Amino acid sequence: MNSSRHRLIGLPVLAVLIAAAGCSSADHGATAAVPRPGAAAAKLCRALDGALPRTVDGASRQDPEPASALTAGWGSPAIILRCGVPRPAELNDPEAEAAEVNGVDWLLQEQGDGSFRFTTTLRLAYVEVTIPAGRRDHGVAPLVSLAPAVRRTIPIGVAD
DSSP states (O other): OHHHHHHHHHHHHHHHHHHHHHTSHHHHSOBOOOOOOOHHHHHHHHHHHHHOOSEETTEEBOOOBSOOTTEEEETTTTEEEEESOOOOGGGGOTTOEEEEETTEEEEEEEOTTSOEEEEEOSBSSOEEEEEOGGGGGGTTHHHHHHHHHHHHHSOBSOOO
16 A cells, blocks of 8 residues: 555656656747758858857857757847848848948848848858847847858858
8 A cells, every 4th residue: 555655646746757848948949940051051051050159149059949050049039040041032122221240241120020130141141140029129239249150151142
């Protein structure tokens, strides 16, 4: 009878442990669609992944799911970088907003949820950085951290 009681007590403890494991960082982490660039852009993106900083705007790197060398993330709410994204149609708009940050030109797009999406221009691979609405008050600070790695690994040119 004593052993039955121990098993019953162990079951709730096991359930708590399973629930805690289910609430791991994967549940709290960000997700990002993985781009599908051509071989040349993918090679550049892998080089960028190796050059990215460990912290951006004071936030530690916490890559989104699914894991990929084409995506990276920092903090919560997450700043998300995706490399090898398609060319944004807005680049055809002469009225589109753009910014230059530390030698890298970016197309600026405000999203419906209040976040900002920045996409590099005039580089051999398009790099997209999404800054969530919860981090808007930091302005382009994340781009200041990311620009050196982009400059070193994604050459100036026109992406396919």
